[in-house]
Amino acid sequence: MKSSNQNALSIASLAKTYDNNFKALKGIDLEVSQGDFFALLGPNGAGKSTTIGVICSLVRKSSGTVKVFGIDIDEDFSAAKQYVGVVPQEFNFNQFEKPIDILITQAGYYGIPVPIATERAEKYLKQLGLWEKHNVPSRSLSGGMKRRLMIARALIHEPQLLVLDEPTAGVDIELRRSMWTFLEEINRQGTTIILTTHYLEEAERLCRNIAIIDKGNIVQNTSIKNLIKQLNKETFILDIKEEIKSCPVVSGYPIILTDSHTLEVAVDKNKSLNQLFSMLSEQGIEIVSMRNKANRLEELFIDMVEKNLDKNEGGQDE
Amino acid sequence: MNNQQQWIAFSTIVRREIRRFMRIWPQTLVPPVITMALYFVIFGKLVGSRIGDMSSLPYIQFVAPGLIMMSVITNSYSNVVSSFFGSKFQSNIEELLVSPTPNWIILVGYVVGGMARGLGIGFIVTVLSLYFADFSLNSLPVTIGIVLMTSLMFSLAGLINAIFASSFDDISIIPTFVLTPLIYLGGVFYSIEMLSGFWQTLSMFNPILYMVNAFRYGMVGITDINIMASFAMVGLFSTILFFFALWLLENGSRLRN
Numbered sequence: 127m128k129s130s131n132q133n134a135l136s137i138a139s140l141a142k143t144y145d146n147n148f149k150a151l152k153g154i155d156l157e158v159s160q161g162d163f164f165a166l167l168g169p170n171g172a173g174k175s176t177t178i179g180v181i182c183s184l185v186r187k188s189s190g191t192v193k194v195f196g197i198d199i200d201e202d203f204s205a206a207k208q209y210v211g212v213v214p215q216e217f218n219f220n221q222f223e224k225p226i227d228i229l230i231t232q233a234g235y236y237g238i239p240v241p242i243a244t245e246r247a248e249k250y251l252k253q254l255g256l257w258e259k260h261n262v263p264s265r266s267l268s269g270g271m272k273r274r275l276m277i278a279r280a281l282i283h284e285p286q287l288l289v290l291d292e293p294t295a296g297v298d299i300e301l302r303r304s305m306w307t308f309l310e311e312i313n314r315q316g317t318t319i320i321l322t323t324h325y326l327e328e329a330e331r332l333c334r335n336i337a338i339i340d341k342g343n344i345v346q347n348t349s350i351k352n353l354i355k356q357l358n359k360e361t362f363i364l365d366i367k368e369e370i371k372s373c374p375v376v377s378g379y380p381i382i383l384t385d386s387h388t389l390e391v392a393v394d395k396n397k398s399l400n401q402l403f404s405m406l407s408e409q410g411i412e413i414v415s416m417r418n419k420a421n422r423l424e425e426l427f428i429d430m431v432e433k434n435l436d437k438n439e440g441g442q443d444e
Numbered sequence: 445m446n447n448q449q450q451w452i453a454f455s456t457i458v459r460r461e462i463r464r465f466m467r468i469w470p471q472t473l474v475p476p477v478i479t480m481a482l483y484f485v486i487f488g489k490l491v492g493s494r495i496g497d498m499s500s501l502p503y504i505q506f507v508a509p510g511l512i513m514m515s516v517i518t519n520s521y522s523n524v525v526s527s528f529f530g531s532k533f534q535s536n537i538e539e540l541l542v543s544p545t546p547n548w549i550i551l552v553g554y555v556v557g558g559m560a561r562g563l564g565i566g567f568i569v570t571v572l573s574l575y576f577a578d579f580s581l582n583s584l585p586v587t588i589g590i591v592l593m594t595s596l597m598f599s600l601a602g603l604i605n606a607i608f609a610s611s612f613d614d615i616s617i618i619p620t621f622v623l624t625p626l627i628y629l630g631g632v633f634y635s636i637e638m639l640s641g642f643w644q645t646l647s648m649f650n651p652i653l654y655m656v657n658a659f660r661y662g663m664v665g666i667t668d669i670n671i672m673a674s675f676a677m678v679g680l681f682s683t684i685l686f687f688f689a690l691w692l693l694e695n696g697s698r699l700r701n
Binding site: 184210227231237279 | 445459534539545546701
């Protein structure tokens with residue numbers, strides 16, 4: 127049974143080869159501590175959804191072990207499933223049913239009596255701003271509402287591990303931020319959360335630890351802080367006040383003139399922005415605003431995935 | 445899951461299934477009743493009055509038990525096949541697969557849902573038949589026993605069809621090309637005593653013949669088949685189908701990647 131010092135999730139040597147011989151997972155190891163907010167990042171087809179599929183029993187693993195709060199899914203999957211709530215990538219509820227019925231039915235599958243299920247359904251629908259729509263057919267909900275309905279459904283049995291597969295895909299920024307606040311709150315209350323996302327800003331904002339998966343292998347598994355430390359260089363976009371015709375030259379700072387009012391500057395971690403600004407100022411260039419070209423994590427992510435690609439291509443040549 | 449949780453999971457599936465066919469009643473409840481009413485009018489009254497007696501019974505009395513059984517069979521089958529395949533198609537079967545509900549509860553839940561519709565329609569058609577024919581029930585246990593077992597068997601068959609199906613065509617092939625011919629050649633409209641030796645022997649391989657005759661015996665007291673053989677046949681088929689369906693769910697190859 128579950129004890130307080132166990133990991134929420136322990137994956138060892140997990141491999142999955144599909145019937146068409148595609149190796150989606152090539153023996154990955156992953157540990158997620160209780161109470162963590164964990165990001166699983168990777169490009170399309172990297173193995174994120176397969177990993178989630180194995181955890182929640184929608185994908186049958188080829189080999190390896192998966193333990194949820196210390197319970198081996200091969201030994202007692204039914205007990206392990208009680209701990210897990212899943213928000214899949216695609217809408218997978220009956221669009222003809224009402225949100226309240228979807229939630230009460232889902233609770234029933236976990237053996238929760240109707241009166242308790244009804245109470246919880248009302249609580250989560252209210253928390254996620256769906257209560258006004260609890261009695262309308264789900265197909266009439268907007269995309270964002272459908273996403274929130276899937277989160278409410280995943281929480282109805284009050285799981286201790288919540289797995290979200292790109293929960294904010296296609297959701298507008300305002301709604302995304304309100305969902306972040308909600309997820310942060312349930313994490314604060316003790317629910318371990320594993321999140322896959324394409325929005326690296328989302329991972330940086332929400333998660334404490336991260337694993338990057340690519341081509342069925344974990345290429346990085348560390349804390350977000352450690353990962354950011356690995357960032358050697360950041361690229362900034364500078365908007366300048368007066369139009370310029372030629373690209374300024376500043377020693378130690380490679381600059382590209384993208385248009386007559388915009389500069390792109392790559393700044394090494396050990397270099398100062400103050401120095402850059404003063405040297406540009408000396409050349410009569412006045413900066414009016416500055417922003418990152420890409421999310422910091424995104425730069426690292428692209429770098430790691432590209433390195434993994436080079437490594438694989440090198441391996442194929444041998 | 446403990447016993448109480450399993451009971452809740454089971455009743456949830458059954459409730460959801462009943463809610464589904466009640467919600468779409470113009471598709472699920474009305475058409476079979478209209479079809480059967482037409483059968484009663486045409487075969488029972490219009491054509492039946494010219495046919496005269498069949499196995500020493502007025503034709504309407506002979507044909508009515510078969511028509512009731514026909515509606516039980518088709519509705520039990522089609523409820524499970526369409527509901528389960530619909531869940532697969534929309535992926536909401538995943539709601540059940542990720543839950544701790546055991547496979548045998550999923551199986552029994554869907555089957556009981558199918559039986560609820562099959563027996564419900566059967567009851568409505570029986571009430572309808574009373575308008576066209578007079579019955580004095582011959583054996584209540586035989587009537588209830590065989591109709592329950594038949595509904596069970598075809599609900600199981602519908603589930604198996606749905607597990608194998610990968611398109612909407614796949615869920616209409618069996619009802620169209622297997623079920624309908626077996627029903628029409630299963631003694632619903634005629635007694636197999638009318639057939640020559642070879643065709644009589646061939647008919648004995650049709651499981652629906654056993655069900656229709658047992659039900660007819662229960663209602664009006666005549667049969668072409670030994671009643672115990674009928675129960676044995678339906679019981680055997682149901683047991684085989686139950687374990688095959690359970691194996692398919694446990695194996696999961698058609699539901700999980």
